[in-house]
Amino acid sequence: MSGRATVQFTVNGKHYAADVEPRTTLVDCLRHDLKLTGTHVGCEHGVCGACTVILDGAAVRACLMFAVQAEGADIVTVEGLADGDRLSPLQASFRKHHALQCGFCTPGILTTAHTLLSEEPDADADRIREVLSGNICRCTGYVQIVEAVLDARAAYKQKWAAAL
Amino acid sequence: MKAPRFEYVRPTRLEDAIGFLARHGGDAKAIAGGQSLVPMMAFRLAAPRLLVDIGRIPGLNGIAVDDDGIRLGALVRWRDIERSAELQRAHPLLVEAVRHVAHYQIRNRGTVGGSLAHADPAAEMPGIAVTCDAQIVVVGPRGRRIIAAAEFFAAALSTTLAADELIIEVQLPPWRDNRRWAFEEFARRRGDFALAGVALFYDGGADGTATNIHIGAIGVGDTPVRLTAAESAVEAKRITASIIRDAGAAAAASVKPADDIHAPGEYRRALLGVLTERALARAAGLALREDA
Structure with a gap:
C-alpha cells in the first residue's frame, strides 16, 4: 500500500503502464496519463455515457471505475475503432446520417453501439434505443443516431458471417 | 467530482x-x-480510507x-x-x-x-x-x-x-413450473431509478386460484417491502378485475412513502397501486382497462 500505484493494460492494441493515484478514474488515466483524449468526461458519476470505453469486450463507463481496477484489461477507446484514417463502418454511417452535431457524446455512443452490434448485429431500433438510453445527447434528438446504427448493422452481419 | x-x-x-x-x-x-x-x-x-477490490477473488x-x-x-x-x-x-x-x-x-x-x-x-x-x-x-x-x-x-x-x-x-428458493409472475416499475426515463416498482409471483392452480402469492415493492420506503395486505387480498382467490382492484388499493394503503425531490409521497403511493394492478393483470394474463 502506498500513495500511488502502477497499472498496466492494453489500449487499442498497445501496452501501457501508468503511475496513478488509486483514486484516478480510468477515464482520467486515459486522458491525462495516456493522452488519449478521444474519450470524453461528462458527468463523472455514471449517468451521461460520454466516457464509455470497451473493457474486455464490454461497454463500460470509464468514470465509474478506478484505473487500478483495470489492471491487465484489454481496452478499446474511440481512437481504436478506425483503421488508420479509414473510418469504421459505424463511424462512416454516423457521417452519412449526420448522427452528430457538437460531437461531445459521440465517442461514448460509438463505443456503445460498436459493442452492441458486435454482439447483436440484428439489434432492432427498440433495442438500439434501449441501449443508447445510457448515453445522453443534447443536440440530435437521437433520430439520426438510431438511423446510423441501424444502417451500420450490415457491416457487422458480414463480419459475423465471415467469422462463422 | x-x-x-x-x-x-x-x-x-x-x-x-x-x-x-x-x-x-x-x-x-x-x-x-x-x-x-x-x-x-x-x-x-x-470516503473510505481503504478500498478492498474483491473483483479478482475466484469462486x-x-x-x-x-x-x-x-x-x-x-x-x-x-x-x-x-x-x-x-x-x-x-x-x-x-x-x-x-x-x-x-x-x-x-x-x-x-x-x-x-x-x-x-x-x-x-x-x-x-x-x-x-x-x-x-x-x-x-x-x-x-x-x-x-x-x-x-x-x-x-x-x-x-x-x-x-x-x-x-x-x-x-x-x-426454487421456481415452480406452474408459477405466474410479473415485474413492473416506473421511472421517468429508461434506466433511471424507479419511482416505484412491483415484483410478484404466485402458483396458479388448475381452477385458476392463486396460492403462495408474494408481492414486493421498491421505491416506496426506506427498504424494499413485502405488501402483505395486498397478498391477503389475492391469496387463495381466483384473480378477477375486482380482486386486482382490491390488491392495488391494499398495496397503496399499506405504504407511506416520504416526499422527496423526485416525487411527492402521495404520487409514489398512487403509482404503487397502479403498478400492483398492472403486475397482477399481467401475471394472470388479463387485460386491464386503465379507465375503469
Whole structure:
C-alpha cells in the first residue's frame, strides 16, 4: 500500500503502464496519463455515457471505475475503432446520417453501439434505443443516431458471417 | 467530482479480503463492479480510507441452479443474468427485473453482491431478494452466516452486514413450473431509478386460484417491502378485475412513502397501486382497462 500505484493494460492494441493515484478514474488515466483524449468526461458519476470505453469486450463507463481496477484489461477507446484514417463502418454511417452535431457524446455512443452490434448485429431500433438510453445527447434528438446504427448493422452481419 | 484519496488493495483470497476489512473496520470498503460505490465516492458521500477490490477473488461469480434453488455468486454481473438461458427458465422474474437495472454499460459491471450491500431502496435486486425470500450468505472473521433478505435491509443504504463481513452469495428458493409472475416499475426515463416498482409471483392452480402469492415493492420506503395486505387480498382467490382492484388499493394503503425531490409521497403511493394492478393483470394474463 502506498500513495500511488502502477497499472498496466492494453489500449487499442498497445501496452501501457501508468503511475496513478488509486483514486484516478480510468477515464482520467486515459486522458491525462495516456493522452488519449478521444474519450470524453461528462458527468463523472455514471449517468451521461460520454466516457464509455470497451473493457474486455464490454461497454463500460470509464468514470465509474478506478484505473487500478483495470489492471491487465484489454481496452478499446474511440481512437481504436478506425483503421488508420479509414473510418469504421459505424463511424462512416454516423457521417452519412449526420448522427452528430457538437460531437461531445459521440465517442461514448460509438463505443456503445460498436459493442452492441458486435454482439447483436440484428439489434432492432427498440433495442438500439434501449441501449443508447445510457448515453445522453443534447443536440440530435437521437433520430439520426438510431438511423446510423441501424444502417451500420450490415457491416457487422458480414463480419459475423465471415467469422462463422 | 473526484473521489477523495484512498489506498487500494486487490487480494485474491477471500480470507485476505476479510482480514483487510477486519483490520480497518469502518474505514475500509469492499469494491467489485463499483457502479454504486464509485458515484458515492465521486459525490463524497462515501470516503473510505481503504478500498478492498474483491473483483479478482475466484469462486464468487458462479450461477448454479438445482433442486434446492438458485445460487448467485456475489460477483455475478447483471449481464451474466441477462444472458443466462438457464436463469431465464429457472427464474424468469429475476431476469426480467435485472433488465430494468440502470443502463447497458452499468449492467456490464454492476454485481449482485454490490447491489445488495448498497441497499438502495429503489434497486431491483434487493426488491427481488425480499419478494422471493432470498437468503444472503456472508462471511466474516467469525465465520459464515446466512441472513434472510427480510432481515438484511435495515434502512436506506444500510444493512445488517457488519463492516468486516462480505456477501459471497445470494440464494433464491426454487421456481415452480406452474408459477405466474410479473415485474413492473416506473421511472421517468429508461434506466433511471424507479419511482416505484412491483415484483410478484404466485402458483396458479388448475381452477385458476392463486396460492403462495408474494408481492414486493421498491421505491416506496426506506427498504424494499413485502405488501402483505395486498397478498391477503389475492391469496387463495381466483384473480378477477375486482380482486386486482382490491390488491392495488391494499398495496397503496399499506405504504407511506416520504416526499422527496423526485416525487411527492402521495404520487409514489398512487403509482404503487397502479403498478400492483398492472403486475397482477399481467401475471394472470388479463387485460386491464386503465379507465375503469
